[in-house]
Amino acid sequence: MKKCFISLAGLQRWLNVLIDTQKHLYAPVNKGAKVDFGRVASADEIVFDHIQTTQSAKSVAFPRTDVLFSYEKEKGKVQLENADLTAYPETVVFGLHPCDAAGFNPLGAIFNWDYKDELYNARMERTVVITLACTKADEYCFCTSVNGGPGNTVGSDIQLTPVKDGFLAEILTEKGEALVKADEAAFEADRGDVKEKYLVKLPEKFDIKTVQEKLQTAFESPIWKAQSQRCIGCGACAYVCPTCACFDIQEDAHGTKGKRLRCWDSCGFALFTLHTSGHNPRQTQAQRWRQRLLHKFSYMPDRLSVRGCTGCGRCSRACPVDMNIAEHLRSI
């Protein structure tokens, strides 16, 4: 790992060089009253002073709608064409916080559980992750409760920490090093900045070990019904989550040709587990809420050795009825 210093002007110059070399740069930008990831044409569009973007950065590797293959029927024959993975753009995602970068770990574990998902992997191979360590947090943040932290470097190729007059840059991977080479002169010698001094101090909201132990025997607990009463069963929490990976397969058919699509889905929807027979193994919102929490904090750690939560707090910010996940975990 190499440490450098970079000024804001230097950073913008470097990012503009990356844009000029045909890389797709995604970064936090103003979208109405909210800040969210968007493709930027110039580094000066990037927003730095927000706490959290509305959505996570997962769509760079797991877009909301993705073409798996296309097909065409002609004279009794079917022509199939796989998605062209070589056409995926070289992508740089900038300005995501450590909780989002950490999210690529569970996401990757799901997409490589048994079948190696070529689409996800091809997109990740072409993606470089530049995180921005957190100097502030809000009341929804709880990364420190799920083994993360405001300066956690898991999943980052480069991490920048805002320091006096610029940023401390930690170049963490070969991918990161290669990206620095695009405009090496923008980077200056390390000034000896102490990273921890600048990071927000976020106390733990719950003890994750205790929570996970309790969940082992909580399947039949009345708490799920009590907690989920106000849940209205939308998919906002899942769609803004950096680790939620459930998808639906749909068909965009036009006569004799069409495309097969993968699109986001959510375990919070009643339709999610509805069988063709009409039977639904998760008939109530309480069962669906239980599934959400157990999947993230019990099944994923058991099966994939990763947790399905990085403490970004987005689900709680996005929820129309304030299903605050940290509060719910604490009350189990």
Added chain:
Amino acid sequence: MEDVLIEKKPAIAGNSFSGELQKTANELLQSGEVELFIGYEEGTRFPRPCFIASTDEVGKLIFDDRCTGNLAVYLTRKDLIGDKKVGITASYFALRSILRLLTEHQIQLDKLVVLTVSAEKEVIRFATTDDITAYLQTAPIPVREDDKALIEKLNAMSREERWEFWSAELSKCFKCYACRAACPMCYCTKCIVEENRPQWIQPWASTLANIEWHINRAMHMTGRCADCGACGAACPLGLPIHLLSHQIVQEVTDNFALDVNQAVSGDNALSTFKPEDKENFIK
């Protein structure tokens, strides 16, 4: 927590009317007249819905100007309510939704105690639908200041500009259906977007598929929408989708011989013919 740089939005100082309400809820639960009381409690940043089944919990009930979420959405939730006798603190717009749900035979007033808290801090209990209608006609309509500027902007746009505006906004939608889930009038057990034989609406997220969804929703709301804004408030992306149905309320008022209050208590504008309906759109 002192040295933590945690940003917290200050709670808006609302006019708190909680005391009387707690007293009334307590009486209703104690007498057994109500088995479940739906109200608001303090939340992380804003008040949130709460469900009270015992008198021990009435202390957390609040009602103030910040309580804008439409609680009527829970009245059609069978898994939550079942056959229970239910009490509800209804905001101005929730009262409109309750009238509409009654008209559409989705709820029954004999199992429902509808309360509101007036601007004079009085807890009002409604005995009949006429009482609710009368209250709505005299109570001031809550104004959403945030919307005013955008409504003016939309009204000043040409059709082409409006199409551009909505195409850009709706292209961002990722179809989490928070708008549908937050809406008291979206009580269908199977939504049109879930129909796949035939598939009326493309269920994935893309600009065209999103526009299909939101236009369909707006049409289904026509003449039924309480104009509560819950759909827009629920949108995690902050898309002003509530203005689609808000603008339609005006269209209905202008073209279907219904005023706004009547529109929520009378017949469904798009499935009812009246001789007074204007026909000037037929060319």
